[in-house]
Amino acid sequence: MNIQKQNKADKIISRITTIIALIVLVVLLVWGGKTLLGYMRYEETNDAQVDEYINPVTARVSGYIKAVKFEENQEVKKGDTLVLIDDDDYTVQQDEASASLLNAQAQVSVQQSNIKTAQSNAAVMQAKIAAAKAKLWKQQTEYNRYQKLFAAESATRQQLETVESLLQVAQAEYLAAQEDYAAALSKTNDIKAQSEVLASEIKRRAAVVQRNKLNTSYTVIVAPYDGKMGRRTIQEGQLVQTGQTIAYIVDRSAGKWVVANFKETQIAKMYVGEPVSVAVDAFPDQAFAGEIESLSAATGARFSLLPPDNSTGNFVKIAQRIPVRIRISKQDKGIDLLSAGMSASVKVKRAQGHD
Structure with missing residues (x-):
C-alpha cells in the first residue's frame, strides 16, 4: 500500500516537473525567438549618452564682481542678469x-x-x-x-x-x-x-x-539664451579678468540629442532622418522618440587626441565605433527630464533599402 502511494506521488511530481519544464522551455523559446527577431530587425547599442550644448559665460571686461545674481542649477531666461561688475x-x-x-x-x-x-x-x-x-x-x-x-x-x-x-x-x-x-x-x-x-x-x-x-x-553680464546655470565658482569682491570663465550655462533653446557609438558593422543601412527609439537608464520605463540627424565623418578614434596608428606592427583588428547623432523630438513630453551625460540605449530599425 505504501509502495503504491509512493509510486503515485512520484508520478505526480514527475508530471509537475514535466509541466514546469515545458513552461520554462516555452518561455525560453518565446524569449529567444523575440530576442533573435529583435537582433534581426534592429541595431542596438548601449554605448550612448545624452548631450546638449554647455557653454562658458565669460567676462568681457576686467573688474571686481559687484553682485552675483544667480544660484547653482538655476533656470534663467535670455537677458536675465547673471553678474554685475563694478563699473x-x-x-x-x-x-x-x-x-x-x-x-x-x-x-x-x-x-x-x-x-x-x-x-x-x-x-x-x-x-x-x-x-x-x-x-x-x-x-x-x-x-x-x-x-x-x-x-x-x-x-x-x-x-x-x-x-x-x-x-x-x-x-x-x-x-x-x-x-x-x-x-x-x-x-x-x-x-x-x-x-x-x-x-x-x-x-x-x-x-x-x-x-x-x-x-x-559689458559690466552687466546677462544670460545669452534660455538655459540652466551650472556650478557657481565666483563670489562678490572677486577680481575677474577679460576672457575669464565665470560660469557655465546649459543651452535649453538648442534642444537635446544623443550621441550613439555604433559599431562600424551596424551602420550600413542607417540614414539621416531614420526614426530611433531611445531608452535612458535614469527613466527605464519611458521611451523617447528621435531621429538620426547625422553620421560622423570618421570613427571616434580618429577624433581622439592621439589617434591610433596601425602601421606600428602591433595591429589587432577591432570593430571601430561610428558616432551617430540622434535628435530627440522637442515635442516629447519627457525631454525636460534629460540631462547631458545621462547613459542611454538606442534602438534603430534595420532599413531594407534606402537611396
Missing part, C-alpha cells in the same frame, strides 16, 4: 570720452566762423585787386600821355619820371593785392582742410565714446 572706472572713462567729443564738436562752430572770416578777407583782397588794377590802368594811361608830351617837348623829364614812378608804385600795389588775395585763398583752404581733420577727429572720439559705452555695458 566706476568705466563710467569715468565714458564721461571723459563724452566730454572730449563735446569739445571737438564745439570747435566745429569756431572753424566755420574762421572759414567765413577767411572768405570775407579773400573777398576784400579781391576788391583791392580791382581797385589796384583801375589805379594801374589810370597810371599807365597817364604815363603814356606824358611820354607823348615829353616827345613833343611839352613836358619836362622830371614830370615824366614822376609819372613813371607813380606807375611803378601802381604796378607794385597791383601785384601785392594779387599776392594778398592768393594768401587769403590759401588760408581759407587751410582752414577747410583743418575742418576735415576735425571731422575725422570727431568720428574718432565718437568711436571712443561708443567703445566706452560698450565696455560699460
